[in-house]
Amino acid sequence: MIVTELRFENYRNLKNNTIVPAENVNVIYGENAQGKTNLIEAIWLFCGGHSFRGSKENEMIAFDNKYFRLGMNFFSGGREQSADIAFGQNRKQIWINGVERSSSSYLTEVFSAVVFSPEHLNLIKRGPNIRRRFIDAAICQHRIRYASLLSKYQQIINQRNALLKDIRKHSELKDTLAIWDDSLITVGAMIMKERYDYLKMLREPAKTYHHGISAEKETLDIEYQSTTKTDENDDFGTLTGKLRAAFDASQREDFYTGYTSVGPHRDDLDFKINGISVRRFGSQGQQRSTVLSLKLSEAELLYQKNEERPVILLDDVLSELDNSRQDFLLNKVEAYQVFVTCCEESNKVQLKNGKVFYIENGVVK
Numbered sequence: 356m357i358v359t360e361l362r363f364e365n366y367r368n369l370k371n372n373t374i375v376p377a378e379n380v381n382v383i384y385g386e387n388a389q390g391k392t393n394l395i396e397a398i399w400l401f402c403g404g405h406s407f408r409g410s411k412e413n414e415m416i417a418f419d420n421k422y423f424r425l426g427m428n429f430f431s432g433g434r435e436q437s438a439d440i441a442f443g444q445n446r447k448q449i450w451i452n453g454v455e456r457s458s459s460s461y462l463t464e465v466f467s468a469v470v471f472s473p474e475h476l477n478l479i480k481r482g483p484n485i486r487r488r489f490i491d492a493a494i495c496q497h498r499i500r501y502a503s504l505l506s507k508y509q510q511i512i513n514q515r516n517a518l519l520k521d522i523r524k525h526s527e528l529k530d531t532l533a534i535w536d537d538s539l540i541t542v543g544a545m546i547m548k549e550r551y552d553y554l555k556m557l558r559e560p561a562k563t564y565h566h567g568i569s570a571e572k573e574t575l576d577i578e579y580q581s582t583t584k585t586d587e588n589d590d591f592g593t594l595t596g597k598l599r600a601a602f603d604a605s606q607r608e609d610f611y612t613g614y615t616s617v618g619p620h621r622d623d624l625d626f627k628i629n630g631i632s633v634r635r636f637g638s639q640g641q642q643r644s645t646v647l648s649l650k651l652s653e654a655e656l657l658y659q660k661n662e663e664r665p666v667i668l669l670d671d672v673l674s675e676l677d678n679s680r681q682d683f684l685l686n687k688v689e690a691y692q693v694f695v696t697c698c699e700e701s702n703k704v705q706l707k708n709g710k711v712f713y714i715e716n717g718v719v720k
């Protein structure tokens with residue numbers, strides 16, 4: 356997938372303009388607060404979702420204007436296509452190849468990208484819920500029915516937790532817990548199977564990319580930390596057996612706390628470089644490289660699935676990376692179209708192929 360033209364009108368601080376990116380690497384540089392992230396965000400909106408900064412569409416309209424409009428030409432599915440997004444008066448409109456569509460989700464069928472922004476470092480730094488969200492969101496892109504599995508599991512957990520609290524007052528309700536546990540175990544084992552399968556696919560490209568970024572010095576591994584003693588080689592029957600044993604063993608504690616203390620909703624991931632936890636011991640550069648390797652692998656798996664390479668959007672990744680790591684990102688992520696922002700036109704690491712855009716006060720040159 357290659358963006359061949361990008362048009363913006365009244366979008367944040369970006370002055371109305373049309374840009375023609377290179378099909379490989381595009382470096383967007385400029386001082387702070389000039390519009391670099393705005394440009395990355397504009398491309399990301401064509402994936403059909405929301406801003407990776409969590410902004411509302413109203414906030415994206417340039418101050419003192421009533422609407423914004425974004426347009427893109429891109430090469431995908433072997434042909435030139437176009438998409439347009441307009442927003443004004445609280446109404447969003449989408450056109451794909453000139454035909455108006457009723458919902459943003461149509462965009463996901465024609466355009467895809469993977470984004471890294473500094474907030475994604477939370478994947479390493481913050482709590483397990485962020486890592487669970489990462490793997491769950493990645494699986495959702497591969498299997499449409501996974502999202503409904505997750506919401507079903509959450510529903511059962513909510514009902515089980517409510518029951519645990521009721522049992523404190525009405526001990527006769529204790530027998531009904533087994534009914535919830537049966538469905539919790541089945542749906543929980545299905546979720547775990549999907550997560551283990553996805554990790555098995557993710558691990559190899561993550562290792563390869565991380566090797567590349569670190570000039571072969573570091574080996575990245577991803578470990579699934581199960582609260583139910585499961586293992587990634589367990590078959591479905593073994594998974595259900597282990598989940599049952601774990602729920603039974605934690606029942607006393609669960610009655611006491613009114614909360615389901617084990618299960619896939621409590622599991623975590625640990626990223627390890629040369630066997631050492633990145634979260635606990637990794638340097639800033641290693642944390643950044645780890646998240647980058649994961650994002651690039653996500654792109655690789657999307658490519659394997661759709662036979663179309665997503666566009667790679669890298670906001671502010673170059674800082675804290677040494678020359679050899681920067682060189683890898685600028686010159687070795689071949690085959691993908693990459694947009695990368697930075698504050699200085701990199702003079703140490705030379706961009707070998709691609710275009711450099713300078714951005715000042717919303718004007719892209």
Ligand SMILES: Nc1ncnc2c1ncn2[C@@H]1O[C@H](COP(=O)(O)OP(=O)(O)OP(=O)(O)O)[C@@H](O)[C@H]1O
Nearest residue numbers: 367368387388389390391392393414415416417418
């Ligand atoms: N709706 C809007 N209308 C006009 N300007 C806006 C709007 N939303 C944000 N801006 C402005 O856009 C400017 C550029 O923001 P952006 O986040 O793209 O900067 P940046 O170049 O990525 O800077 P940094 O290097 O600090 O990350 C900000 O100063 C912000 O105030």
Ligand SMILES: [Mg+2]
Nearest residue numbers: 391392670671
């Ligand atoms: Mg920025």
